Amino acid sequence: MHACMHMLRVMRITPQPGAISGYCERTGISRDELARRMGISKESAYRVDKGDSDPSPAFIAKLMDLTGLGFDDLFVIDKSESVA
Numbered sequence: 244m245h246a247c248m249h250m251l252r253v254m255r256i257t258p259q260p261g262a263i264s265g266y267c268e269r270t271g272i273s274r275d276e277l278a279r280r281m282g283i284s285k286e287s288a289y290r291v292d293k294g295d296s297d298p299s300p301a302f303i304a305k306l307m308d309l310t311g312l313g314f315d316d317l318f319v320i321d322k323s324e325s326v327a
Contacts, residue, residue: 255321256298262317263292266310281305 267274278288283302290296298306298318306317
């Protein structure tokens with residue numbers, strides 16, 4: 244009898260490159276101010292913006308609400324990671 248290995252595809256949501264910084268530049272607000280308006284730490288915002296941390300559903304909803312932009316304008320779903 245041999246073990247059957249199943250691959251599980253992991254989807255990761257990351258910011259579109261330049262979406263957050265571009266919004267800040269267009270509106271003239273700093274990333275620190277954006278984080279304050281979202282009610283999160285500037286460190287959390289920075290980690291998500293750099294792709295070091297995955298955005299929570301609350302982060303996604305707050306950013307979409309604050310910017311008025313859609314999910315596809317702000318984020319990308321990366322389906323390339325697989326785990327055994």
